Amino acid sequence: xxxxxxxxxxxxxxxxxxxxxxxxxxxxxxxxxxxxxxxxxxxxxxxxxxxxxxxxxxxxxxxxxxxxxxxxxxxxxxxxxxxxxxxxxxxxxxxxxxxxxxxxxxx
Amino acid sequence: xxxxxxxxxxxxxxxxxxxxxxxxxxxxxxxxxxxxxxxxxxxxxxxxxxxxxxxxxxxxxxxxxxxxxxxxxxxxxxxxxxxxxxxxxxxxxxxxxxxxxxxxxxxxxxxxxxxxxxxx
Numbered sequence: 001x002x003x004x005x006x007x008x009x010x011x012x013x014x015x016x017x018x019x020x021x022x023x024x025x026x027x028x029x030x031x032x033x034x035x036x037x038x039x040x041x042x043x044x045x046x047x048x049x050x051x052x053x054x055x056x057x058x059x060x061x062x063x064x065x066x067x068x069x070x071x072x073x074x075x076x077x078x079x080x081x082x083x084x085x086x087x088x089x090x091x092x093x094x095x096x097x098x099x100x101x102x103x104x105x106x107x
Numbered sequence: 108x109x110x111x112x113x114x115x116x117x118x119x120x121x122x123x124x125x126x127x128x129x130x131x132x133x134x135x136x137x138x139x140x141x142x143x144x145x146x147x148x149x150x151x152x153x154x155x156x157x158x159x160x161x162x163x164x165x166x167x168x169x170x171x172x173x174x175x176x177x178x179x180x181x182x183x184x185x186x187x188x189x190x191x192x193x194x195x196x197x198x199x200x201x202x203x204x205x206x207x208x209x210x211x212x213x214x215x216x217x218x219x220x221x222x223x224x225x226x227x
Contacts, residue, residue: 034213043205043217044152055215087152091212095171096154
């Protein structure tokens with residue numbers, strides 16, 4: 001099973017600041033890495049798939065990069081609605097797995 | 108509009124059985140995988156397994172080895188509904204369970220979640 005390790009666990013930032021989240025895979029997943037956002041009491045929402053492709057309706061301030069084992073999600077300028085928990089997920093190997101999550105909180 | 112609507116919250120006792128549902132609409136139910144994910148209280152997400160209803164014959168089902176034998180996944184194509192079932196619930200099954208439509212193994216549409224509480 002591929003283990004995804006996200007860092008940091010918590011990111012404390014102010015609106016308007018840039019957020020950089022990391023996801024590291026225990027073995028290569030090629031570019032088969034995606035990112036989800038989850039707000040309290042809500043289902044996850046797909047943001048990025050295949051490392052760098054924005055899902056339908058996702059604002060351009062969200063971008064993804066990386067390949068192999070190291071990936072990043074960048075939010076260029078945090079909006080109030082972006083404070084949430086972010087999960088990475090790989091689809092390179094079965095079973096599909098998620099990282100443990102990064103909480104982006106208001107500083 | 109693509110929608111996945113899950114059945115309501117359940118409160119059960121240890122040892123009881125349970126079947127929760129996920130009804131898809133607004134797309135061709137038989138041509139997408141449906142995945143089930145677990146979120147234990149205050150914790151992260153885990154994929155449990157997935158089902159491909161298909162246009163004919165039996166559905167294709169894959170289980171995460173961590174959940175194999177613990178749950179059963181099925182679907183009724185005639186009513187565009189997928190199911191997640193337990194034969195013997197444990198307190199550790201207490202969680203929110205989500206279904207999601209999988210597009211190339213990405214959850215592009217999600218149900219609202221079903222809270223399952225198992226307590227004596």
